[in-house]
Amino acid sequence: MSDTKIDLDQLLWGENPTGAKKIGLFFGTFNPIHVGHLILANYIVSATSLDEVWFVVTPHNPHKKKASLLDDHHRLAMVKEAIEDNIHLRASDVEFGLPQPNYTTNTLAHLREKYPEKAFVLIMGEDNLRSFHKWKNYEEILKHHKIVVYPRVHVASEDSTSEVVASLDAHEQIIKCDAPIMNISATFIRDAIKNGQDVRYMLTDPVFKYVDEMNFYR
Numbered sequence: 001m002s003d004t005k006i007d008l009d010q011l012l013w014g015e016n017p018t019g020a021k022k023i024g025l026f027f028g029t030f031n032p033i034h035v036g037h038l039i040l041a042n043y044i045v046s047a048t049s050l051d052e053v054w055f056v057v058t059p060h061n062p063h064k065k066k067a068s069l070l071d072d073h074h075r076l077a078m079v080k081e082a083i084e085d086n087i088h089l090r091a092s093d094v095e096f097g098l099p100q101p102n103y104t105t106n107t108l109a110h111l112r113e114k115y116p117e118k119a120f121v122l123i124m125g126e127d128n129l130r131s132f133h134k135w136k137n138y139e140e141i142l143k144h145h146k147i148v149v150y151p152r153v154h155v156a157s158e159d160s161t162s163e164v165v166a167s168l169d170a171h172e173q174i175i176k177c178d179a180p181i182m183n184i185s186a187t188f189i190r191d192a193i194k195n196g197q198d199v200r201y202m203l204t205d206p207v208f209k210y211v212d213e214m215n216f217y218r
């Protein structure tokens with residue numbers, strides 16, 4: 001794992017750092033956004049010379065059922081509320097206007113065209129890297145973007161030992177970074193709310209109030 005800001009920047013930008021604004025993209029359904037997402041994004045934006053991290057709210061992950069999802073606009077509103085006081089974190093609804101389900105390769109092509117002056121890197125958990133070879137055009141994604149991978153608790157599967165996973169692990173576009181591991185998920189939070197438990201410290205105050213007042217996930 002890489003440690004210091006200098007090491008990480010060297011791996012990300014090399015000897016000739018680009019003059020472009022550097023954006024880290026953190027894709028997710030954020031149903032709802034929780035402190036695990038926030039601590040991680042804030043850690044990465046301060047551990048690298050990224051100017052901003054964008055939380056890209058996905059209407060429909062191609063590998064998940066959409067039925068159980070809260071409305072896109074509520075998930076986006078909660079992200080906005082959660083990051084309001086942090087100038088380095090942004091909410092993006094770019095996928096709202098793109099065809100569904102949302103393939104990340106399409107979104108990235110759209111972003112590159114819309115913002116040719118910006119440099120985009122992806123931010124991904126170790127768990128997602130294990131299944132990254134099942135994403136549409138993942139090789140095309142790697143051609144255009146580096147991916148900052150942070151440690152995540154994951155269950156080993158047959159896939160985790162496959163050749164393609166090993167080659168991704170060692171890929172020059174994959175940059176591993178240290179970050180605190182928080183074993184908390186939106187699923188855990190939704191289930192806890194359903195069971196009448198108090199989840200207030202797992203969400204920021206504004207998001208907790210939003211979820212509570214709207215009676216979400218009960």
Ligand SMILES: Nc1ncnc2c1ncn2[C@@H]1O[C@H](COP(=O)(O)OP(=O)(O)OP(=O)(O)O)[C@@H](O)[C@H]1O
Pocket residue numbers: 027028029030031036037040124125127128152181182183184185186187188
């Ligand atoms: N505690 C956490 N620490 C770091 N990354 C996380 C954490 N929880 C989720 N992520 C990552 O954040 C991204 C967006 O997450 P997502 O919206 O799917 O949240 P989630 O908590 O995993 O949701 P769900 O439980 O509904 O699947 C994913 O890449 C996911 O792996």
Ligand SMILES: O=C(O)c1ccc[n+]([C@@H]2O[C@H](COP(=O)([O-])O)[C@@H](O)[C@H]2O)c1
Pocket residue numbers: 027028029030058060061062063064102103104105134135136
């Ligand atoms: O492009 C793909 O093939 C693809 C396959 C699986 C997941 N994704 C994206 O990965 C992001 C993280 O997913 P999730 O559900 O773990 O938050 C989300 O934006 C999905 O659209 C993308």
